[in-house]
Amino acid sequence: MTVFHLILTYFLLESASPLKRTGQTNVTAEPGQNITLPCGSAGDRGVIAVEWRRTDLDSDYVLLYRDQQLDPEHQHPSYQNRVDLQNRPIKDDLSLVLENVTADDGGSYECRIQRGTDREKRSVLRSAPVCTVHLDVALPPPPGNMDGSTDESKDPQSHQHLGLVFPVLTTALIIGGLMWKSHVKSLPVNEADVEEGRL
Incomplete structure (x- = not known):
């Protein structure tokens, strides 16, 4: 053949x-x-x-x-x-x-x-x-991210805590300032410092 x-x-x-x-x-x-x-x-x-x-x-x-x-x-x-x-x-x-x-x-x-x-x-x-x-x-995308990404900056729910941070921080600064002013007023004043213009 x-x-x-x-x-x-x-x-x-x-x-x-x-x-x-x-x-x-x-x-x-x-x-x-x-x-x-x-x-x-x-x-x-x-x-x-x-x-x-x-x-x-x-x-x-x-x-x-x-x-x-x-x-x-x-x-x-x-x-x-x-x-x-x-x-x-x-x-x-x-x-x-x-x-x-x-x-x-x-x-x-x-x-x-x-x-x-x-x-x-x-x-x-x-x-x-x-x-x-x-x-x-293939494993499904993790819950919470709408597009399946793991980048939290793309997820609007990851920024919800920012809405609370600003008011809490502002309140803490105001209270801290008032407490400092109250503390400074309660200190004894030295007459010599007042005359020299330090206070």
Whole structure:
């Protein structure tokens, strides 16, 4: 077989593949949101199982769908009752729906599929990932600043205390001045100082 035939065969096989492997997709979310981690079309080519896994979790998976139902047997506890497939039964979309996102959900997720009639019961699909999605969970802005900045000079509420500072300071100066004047008047006056013009 020539090099030309090998290259042609490769491109024909790739173009016939219902799932194209693409680069990593990035998704950003805030805690509390419901989000979808996208994964391309599976076509209708005998997909019998879908597994979503986070790359930094050991043996537990995020979601395993097989035998036309979710399999919670080895699902990581933090994802129980918070994940589902975008479409069930599997038709054309393998996207993962993640509800009530938490800061701990951040990381890289991989989707793997199993085709055919292989009924081997295992919790880990050994096929190559069909898609990879990185989830970045951004913390919401701190409360009190309307624009999300941490610069207090932009927050009108941070200047409320200035309205009280001026009257309090003015009152303190007046009282202090009156007390000083009263103190000076109570001092004994020396006649020699008065004659020399010091007082």
